Amino acid sequence: LQRYRGSMVPAINKPSDPLADPALWNNTWMSWQDPLKPALDEVWVRRLVREALIAAVILVAVVMLVAVLLRVSSPSTLMFRSSSTNKDRKRQQDTPAEQAERANLTFSQP
DSSP, X not given: OHHHHHHXXXXXXXXXXXXXXXXXXXXXXXXXXXXXXXXXXXXXHHHHHHHHHHHHHHHHHHHHHHHHHHHHTSHHHHHXXXXXXXXXXXXXXXXXXXXXXXXXXXXXXX
């Protein structure tokens, strides 16, 4: 074994990175020169995030639209609208005495 170690040719595929020494990393070896993760995975994640964001915006818009429609068509809103229109109608349907009084006030003013 000692003779083998003495005559052994150093490995030519040894990483050139000095930090690639497993002794520096608790004797844990991992390939430092593996190709990087394909960029397709990152593109897929970005596309998924974009689609999720678009879906969330559409969902919020639909919920807000439904809330506005429910608020506008709720019975309390309809009663409020009908009561205000009834008041306007009552104002328009004054008695003849009130109409004459109003006419006299407008003509008597300079």
